[in-house]
Amino acid sequence: MKLPFDVKSPYFLAPMAGYTDKPFRKLCREFGCGLTFSELISVNALYYDNKKTFKLIERDVSDVPYCIQLFGSEPELFVSTAKKLEGLCDCIDINAGCPAPKVLKIKAGSYLLKEPDRLFEIVKVLKKQIKKPVSVKMRMGFDKPNDLSLYLRLQDLGVDFITIHARLKTQFFKGEPDYEHIAMVRDALEIPVVANGGIDSFLKLEKVKRLTGCEFFMVGQAAIGKPYIFEDFLNMQDSKRSLEDIKKIMKRHLIYMEEFWKEKAVVKFRKFFHAYLKGYPNVKKFNNMINHAESLNEAFDIIDMIQ
Incomplete structure (x- = not known):
């Protein structure tokens, strides 16, 4: 299964609010990260041309390929914003995973899993009106695992790849991820599935590879304070840095x-x-x-x- 663009490594940096700015993405690239994402960006803020928000998506020359992740709940705002951003990135990523209360309050992030028809409509209008690839980063469910039909519908609508954080929204970042859920989805889809959640060492990476069968993997919190984790993955070891x-x-x-x-x-x-x-x-x-x-x-x- 191929991504819609070439990557130099199968290990990606997750979008993280307050962390994945241009300097941190550049540092992770130098250690072998293959794909970077902006931190999650409000479609409302970009729609109204918020200058501070535009700074958050500024791209380094090493950011190739680079995805801008958007959160919101209104399909029209997604389209309007995505059109502004097409020339600034290689992919538009839809956030359907954030569990933060302020994001859920506006029916965005993982709330979209409670109203999948809204998520489908966002994908549908983006695929129709922008030329860049569209991806979705999502939780494996809100308070219960997503049905396989949800993923199949996203594939039918033209989503280019899906990233699954193998925890429910209600788990936030605690508890062991359900990698078997990712494996089920990966086996059923014809588009790439990126495994995410709890990958904090090469030893854990090997386990996730074995359990999911995925080719691509995303690291979030484990890269904060340890950007060389990508180099460890490429060197197939867990290094101890002095x-x-x-x-x-x-x-x-x-x-x-x-x-x-x-x-x-x-x-x-x-x-x-x-x-x-x-x-x-x-x-x-x-x-x-x-x-x-x-x-x-x-x-x-x-x-x-x-x-």
Whole structure:
């Protein structure tokens, strides 16, 4: 099964609000990520030309191929927004998986699984009015597993590939994913199915490959603080990076953040800093320091102090 574009590796970075900005996508690409997605973007915000939202979808030269993920509930807004974005990406991805209350409130994200006809209509109008591929990233269900007919209908409507996070909306990010559900869908469809959910090591990747039979895999939270997970997958191992290696990665990431976010870089880097140092001794001390740092030089000095 082939994707609608070429990828250099079968390991993809999931769209994550507040994390998958241009600097982080660039860093993950350097470690071998094959496909990147913007963070989930509101069709309403783009429809009304919100400048801050347009910055979130800015593309790096390494972002090839690159998908922009949209969330919303109104088919007309999806089409209007997608037309604005066609020249900025290689694919439009529909979010039918986000479990966040503020997204569900507007009947978007995983709420679309409760009203699949609305999801079908969004796909139908996008496939009719835009030329770029259309994909769907979804949960395996809202409060119970999706029926196979839902996936078959999406395929019939022309969806180019589907990504399944193998948890219910009601599970959020807890509990063991149901990889057998993905396997069932993968066996039934003729379009690519991307496995997602709980893939946090090469050992886990091997298990998911075996259970799902999928060719493509998406990593989300596990890449935060460990962007080299993609390199581990390509090298077929779970590496143990030295603290000095981690510090070099942190500095490179921070430089990319400064190039993109300018004076906001250090503040936006804080959550990544915390993730990079998770599990290290004296972490509270350094987290507290970075939380009060404002300049690039301050942040570099703090990184240099870590030992």
